[in-house]
Amino acid sequence: MQDLANDFEIPTALGFPALFEIIDGSDIPDLSARERRILAGAVNFHTAIDSHRPLRFNVYDGVDELTPRTTDDRTFDGRTRVFRNRRFSFVARATEPGSPIEGSPRFDALVSPAQRHLYVSPDEVLTRDPRRWEPRDPLRRVARRLRAAAPLVYDELRDLELRRHTGVLHKPATRRDYPAEFVTGGQHEEDRLILAGPAAPTAIPAVIIGVHWFELGGAERWAFETVRLARAAGLLPIVISNVDSHHPYIDRAELEGALVIPMSDPTGSSQPPGQEPLLRYLLERFDIRGVVVHHNQWLYDRLPWIALSRPDVPIVDSTHIVEYRGGGYAMSAVLADRYISTHHVISPALKRWMTDSQAVDPKKIVMSPLVGLTVDRAEPQFREPAADRPFTVAFVGRMARQKAPEIFVEAARRVHRADETVRFIVHGDGEHQGWVNDLIDRGGLAGVVERRTSEVPVSETMTEADLLAVTSANEGLTLTTLEALAFGVPVISTDVGAQSDIVPAEGLVPAGPHRAVRETADLILALSRDPAQRRALWEKEIQMEHSLLSHTPASSWFEGMVKEWSMSQPSS
Known part of the structure; x- marks a missing residue:
């Protein structure tokens, strides 16, 4: 497949499509493809939201249990013991400036230093089971010891506690009214709602795809497949993750040619409500033809802002499961229902929940199963156990x-x-x-x-x-x-x-x-x-x-949709 970066003249840095150029990178050591991609993704984020000046990036050593720190609020001021042992530094700047962000006192104070602090975990951490941060809450410590000593008892107690949260799953949730959050009495009454400006007529056609993380499970395989299909349709995939991880699969082949931004949590202060600096930069620099959400809460929370900024851009969410605790991502999709064009579900059971329990318009729901992602769908044959090995x-x-x-x-x-x-x-x-x-x-x-x-x-x-x-x-x-x-x-x-x-x-x-x-x-x-x-x-x-399988497979449905997006008129 031809390199999309060359097709669209996307700049590259650290070997990957990038929003930035490196001005001084003489100290950057040899890094693996995974390490470079995580680093490039972090710099994508910071240069996008602070695009009018060069930034110095300081990269540090860390410990096994620490996942990469790429975009969270501490990467701006470095005020954590995580950033003790500096490995190297370099200077980079955005290749194209974006619109100035009016910001807020909190935002302005956060981004004022012209340097950022990052940690990228080494590949060696993937070869062992990294220790996790020990919980400080005494109750959580007791629960963890109980799980280790008596896992089934722990599971029973956990399930009993979860039953308290299932009632909300069976009655329609109140949909989110985003503009009302910025009026007097609203959640963000002290913030201003400022939408994205128009993209240039020559902007590159792109699609924003929100993923959970760059690990490999059923949902992730499907998310990576949608990245591949978007790229094959001639669109630049802009892939944003929002859950902390070592991202062992961030250099998978399906992500080749994609612009990747792996976030670390929390990024609250750097994304003032109503302005959304990262998304504003992306919407104004690229011709966004569609938005796809795969279990990414950061992006779910911002779908209303995107929908108001680009009313004609289709927004699609893909959900797999109703979580017992409040519904999980399926409930996030319901809450944002008025701003979503299409709900993709992978099973009849999930479709029934959306229509019967949550009163989602059936016309907005596409039920397409995930088939053919990992195996050849030739007619299968039952396999008898081998005689030379145990059952x-x-x-x-x-x-x-x-x-x-x-x-x-x-x-x-x-x-x-x-x-x-x-x-x-x-x-x-x-x-x-x-x-x-x-x-x-x-x-x-x-x-x-x-x-x-x-x-x-x-x-x-x-x-x-x-x-x-x-x-x-x-x-x-x-x-x-x-x-x-x-x-x-x-x-x-x-x-x-x-x-x-x-x-x-x-x-x-x-x-x-x-x-x-x-x-x-x-x-x-x-x-x-x-x-x-x-x-x-x-x-x-x-x-x-x-x-x-009588329903259209998800890959076929999505492939047809992104082809339509690639042939649509530029978004305004």
Whole structure:
């Protein structure tokens, strides 16, 4: 594919499309592609919101548990012990000045120094399980110790607490009225609402894409695919993340040619309400043809400002799951409903929630499943277990609370007590991977449960698996379910989210931690001993998948949409 940067004459710096040029970079050492891209993204942000003068960037050493500090308020004044050991410095400035920001006393004071302070974690941190900041709240410390010692009890207590927040999910939420926030009595009554000015007639066609972070899960695979499709349609993708991370996949091929801005939290003082310096710069410098939101709260909060600045620009959000605590990103989409052109959902269950519970206009909803992102959708065939190895059950997912790998590990321990011939694989990375490894060791499962990280292709695990177990505490519709079916592997799952759209009742277990462990283990034992039952489950899941696939796949729908955007008239 031809380099989009050359097509549109986008400047490059540090090897990537950039909003800036380096004036003095003699001290910049050799950095990896990932490190350079994070650094370039940070400089993109700072030169965009302070585009009329050169800025000196000081880059520091840090510690393992510290994620990159790129845009948060402390990067302006450096007032934190994080910025102790300076590695190198350089000077850069925006290649094009933007409109002056009228700002506020708080904003003016923050940006007044002509230097910034950054930290980019080294690649070495990705080879181990980085320690996280210990919680200072005594209650959180107790909760963390309880989770380590008795994970299922912790899960039960957490679920009990979450039930207090589910009531709001079943009645329509009050939509956000953004202009009213700036009048007397409004949330931002002391701030001014100043919208973006027009873009130049020769501005480069672009699309703003908000992502969660540059890690790899189901939602992220889809987000990266939309970046690739936007670029293929001739649009410059401007990709903004808003969740702290080491961003191990920020240099993925799908992001080639994209302008990337990885934010660190919080960025409140640098983005005064009603003015939005970063977005204002982007809207005035580029011909923005569309906006797409993938689980990015920073961008959700600013959709009204974009919609008022560019009323003719389509705004699309893509949601996968209704979180138990207040609805999560799906609720963020509902709150911004009047400013969103199209809601993309990946499952019938989520569409029903939006229409039936939240009164979203069905005409604004597109239900397109995520299929074909990771596997070839050729007609699958059921795969019998290999005769030369034990029956194998796999868990594939992030080592995170939502995926509840502890349920799988405890179910494996229960199965092993009844049948020592069954083998297990836990495949995935994440912030809880060290804890999961400890659970496996403490459960006496070191020789029974094999741990795999993302260095091993998921396809290898699927090829060895005879059954996939999804033990999540909450879900949308997992890509791993679709992957397993394509490999001829049946799936059992907790009855959460939209999993029931593709897994029938006989493959579902209750989501409560102790019941989930007990019934998952019983189902594994039953299916390991009954090939006919296992085949029947897979065949029924394939039938349900075919029903789901009668809808246009998300990639095909999005590809057609961005082609229309690329051929539309320039936004004003």
